[in-house]
Amino acid sequence: MSAERQLLIIEDDAAFARTLCRSFERRNYRVILASNLEQAEALLQQHSPGYAVVDLKLDGNSSGLACVQMLHKHDPEMLIVVLTGFASIGTAVEAIKLGACHYLAKPSNTDDIEAAFEHVAGNSEIEVTNRSTSIKTLEWERIHETLAETGFNISETARRLGMHRRTLARKLEKQRVK
Structure with a gap:
């Protein structure tokens, strides 16, 4: 099988990774799995995938952005x-x-991911809306920006945002995208 049909999945949720793996294998991809940056680096010494799916938030010290x-x-x-x-x-x-x-954003399925692989060029025809950003959306984005800066450390994020840790945890639980 050619390298261009090889897919590397970097996902720390084993059940989700297996589901993605089986789904892509049914579409004739050769899939290799890693759960963090170190495993991905080791796999790249033996494989040359043309595609990769990376989870943004990985357990431990790995960051999806570092993987990208x-x-x-x-x-x-x-x-x-x-x-x-x-x-x-x-x-x-x-x-x-x-x-x-x-x-x-999750939930995304194999069709969404494969469409993203096929649609690499930007689309200048996309409609621009006149809707302004709400305070809740701005707050949500600021929280996640700070979470990423702190390596997803909730206590440090709460400190930087000047809020109680439990308040931040409640906001994250309330707004979680599943």
């Missing part, structure tokens, strides 16, 4: 899609700047 940067540095032609349950404009912009071709 490493993958893009390894192969600038690799098509990288970032998946996240914690979507924000800040992390979307950073993911694209670091080399991702798309950024999708």
Whole structure:
């Protein structure tokens, strides 16, 4: 099988990773799995995938953004899609700047991801809305921007935002994208 049909999935949720893996294998991709940056680096020494799906928030010290940067540095032609349950404009912009071709909020299925791989070029025909950003949306984006800056440390994020840790935890639980 050619390298262009090889897919690297970097996802720390084992059940979700297996589901994605089986779904892409049914579409004739050869899938390799990693749960963090170190595993992905080790796999790249033996494999040359043309595609990658990266979870933004990984357990431990791994960051999906660091994975995107490493993958893009390894192969600038690799098509990288970032998946996240914690979507924000800040992390979307950073993911694209670091080399991702798309950024999708969970839940996203295999059809969404494959469409993102196929639709790499931008679309200048997309409609621009006149709706202004709400205070809640701005707050949500600021929280996630700070979460990313702190490596998803809730206590440090709460301190930087000047709010109680439990208040932040409640806001995150209330707004979680599933």
